[in-house]
Amino acid sequence: MIKLMPKYLIAFILFFIAILYPNPYTLPPTFAESINDVASIYEIPDNQAVDGDILAITEKGLVRADKLKDNSIFGVLVDTPLLVYRDQATSGKPVVRSGIAQVNVTGANGPIKYGDHITSSQIAGKGQKSDSSAVALGIALASFDGTTAENQGKIPVAIKIESIATTVGSGVTKLAGDALLEILRDPKKLTEVLRYIAAGLILLLSFTFAFLTFSRSVAKGVEALGRNPLAKNAIQLSIVLNIILLLITGVIGILASYLIIKF
Numbered sequence: 001m002i003k004l005m006p007k008y009l010i011a012f013i014l015f016f017i018a019i020l021y022p023n024p025y026t027l028p029p030t031f032a033e034s035i036n037d038v039a040s041i042y043e044i045p046d047n048q049a050v051d052g053d054i055l056a057i058t059e060k061g062l063v064r065a066d067k068l069k070d071n072s073i074f075g076v077l078v079d080t081p082l083l084v085y086r087d088q089a090t091s092g093k094p095v096v097r098s099g100i101a102q103v104n105v106t107g108a109n110g111p112i113k114y115g116d117h118i119t120s121s122q123i124a125g126k127g128q129k130s131d132s133s134a135v136a137l138g139i140a141l142a143s144f145d146g147t148t149a150e151n152q153g154k155i156p157v158a159i160k161i162e163s164i165a166t167t168v169g170s171g172v173t174k175l176a177g178d179a180l181l182e183i184l185r186d187p188k189k190l191t192e193v194l195r196y197i198a199a200g201l202i203l204l205l206s207f208t209f210a211f212l213t214f215s216r217s218v219a220k221g222v223e224a225l226g227r228n229p230l231a232k233n234a235i236q237l238s239i240v241l242n243i244i245l246l247l248i249t250g251v252i253g254i255l256a257s258y259l260i261i262k263f
Contacts, residue, residue, distance in 0.1 A: 038081070038082070038083045038084070038085055038096075038098075038099070039078055039081035039083070039084050039085070039094035039095055039096045040084070040085045040086075040094070040095060040097070041084065041085070041086050041091070041092045041093065041094055041095075042062050042092045042093065042095045043061055043062070043091070043092040044061065044062045044063070044077065044092060044093050044095075045060055045061045045062070045063065046061075046062070046063040046064050048064070048124075049063070049064050049077050049093075049125060050077070050104075050125070051077060051078060051079040051080075051102075052076065052077065052078070052101070052102050052103050052104040052125075052154050053076070053077045053104055053124075053125030053126070054073060054075075054076055054103065054104070054120050054125055054126070054127050054137055055073075055074045055075055055076065055077055055095060055125075056070050056072040056073055056074055056120065057072050057074040058072060062074055062095065064124040064125035065120035065124070065125065066120075066122060066123070066124040066125075067120060067122065068119075068120065068121060068122050069119045069120060069130065069132075069134035069135060070119070070120040070135065071135050073119070073120055073135050073137050073161055074095070074097070074161075075095040075096055075097040075159070075161070076095065076096050076097075076101045076103055076137070076157075076159060077093055077094070077095055077125075078094050078095070078096045078101050078102075079093075079094070081094045081096055081101075096159055097159060097161065098159050098160065099158075099159055100141065100156055100157070100158055100159065101156070101157060101159055102154050102155070102156055102157075103118065103127050103137065103138075103154065103155060103156075103157040104125055104126045104127065104152065104153075104154050105118065105126060105127045105128060105140075105144050105146070105152065105153060105154065105155055106121055106123050106126040106127070106128050106146060106149050106150075106151060106152045106153075107128070107144065107145070107146020107147045107148050107149065107150075107151035107152075108121045108122070108123065108126075108128045108148070108149040109121070109128040109129045109130070109131065110129060110147060111129075111143065111144060111145050111146065111147060112128075112129045112140050112143060112144040112146075112155065113129075113140070113143050114140060114141065114142060114143055115139060115140065116129045116130070116139070116140045117129070117130040117134075117136040117138075117139060117140075117164050118130065118136060118137045118138055118139070118140055118157050119134045119135065119136050119137060120137070121149070122149075123149060123152075126152060127157070130164065134163070134164060135161065135162070135163050135164075136160075136161070136162060136163070136164045137157060137159060137161060138157040138158045138159040138160045138161070139157065139158045139160065140155055140156075140157055141155070141156040141157060141158055142155040142156055143155075195260055195261055196261060198260055199256075199257035199258075199260040199261045200257070202253055202256050202257050202260065203253045203254060203256075203257040205253070206249055206250060206252060206253025206254075206256070207249075207250055207253060209249060210245075210246045210249035210250055210253075211246075213245075213249075217238070217239075217242040
């Protein structure tokens with residue numbers, strides 16, 4: 001019994017060492033923003049392309065995107081993706097076209113904030129913030145404080161290649177819808193808007209009526225003056241009266257619109 005004690009003691013010590021000290025074979029924790037989606041292997045003739053570069057599809061194949069807001073953005077070159085779809089007959093490098101990838105960016109268009117759209121820049125392979133209609137590589141999941149083209153770094157981007165013109169249009173539509181809902185909730189604002197609409201309609205109708213009625217009479221008077229010179233004085237008087245009525249109608253429309261808005 002005494003001879004067996006050292007074996008149990010050694011086993012007991014080893015057990016506590018395994019619990020108290022980290023396992024050397026344990027994988028390091030992986031953060032969501034560092035995970036890449038499934039990549040596919042593509043031939044990349046651009047030998048200077050590095051991990052994180054934005055690629056564009058051209059007649060020469062996949063090369064680093066070097067045009068501002070390039071419409072041919074294809075994906076991001078990633079050296080160590082989470083999973084790779086590889087054809088045995090294909091040799092090349094992994095490219096991510098969806099998911100999350102670390103992307104090389106520059107401050108050419110100013111600092112990048114979380115949620116900004118990322119597009120290609122004039123610096124080969126490097127992305128930048130997009131502030132207008134363009135083909136976007138995806139959405140930034142971290143900020144970047146660079147303010148010039150020389151400031152370069154790498155941030156996680158949710159890859160979703162799409163045109164943000166639709167996104168901008170949707171934003172405008174949403175803004176208009178929100179404004180309309182706000183007006184409908186407030187009776188005072190609704191009344192004010194209706195007054196402006198009524199004033200605009202009255203102004204439009206008054207000018208339309210004056211133009212269709214009196215301007216046509218003026219044109220006919222000028223034509224009659226050429227045909228019947230003997231009635232020159234009467235025709236001229238008629239033309240002058242129609243012009244005066246035209247001006248009076250326009251002034252009445254303006255005054256009516258002003259009174260509606262004012263009171």
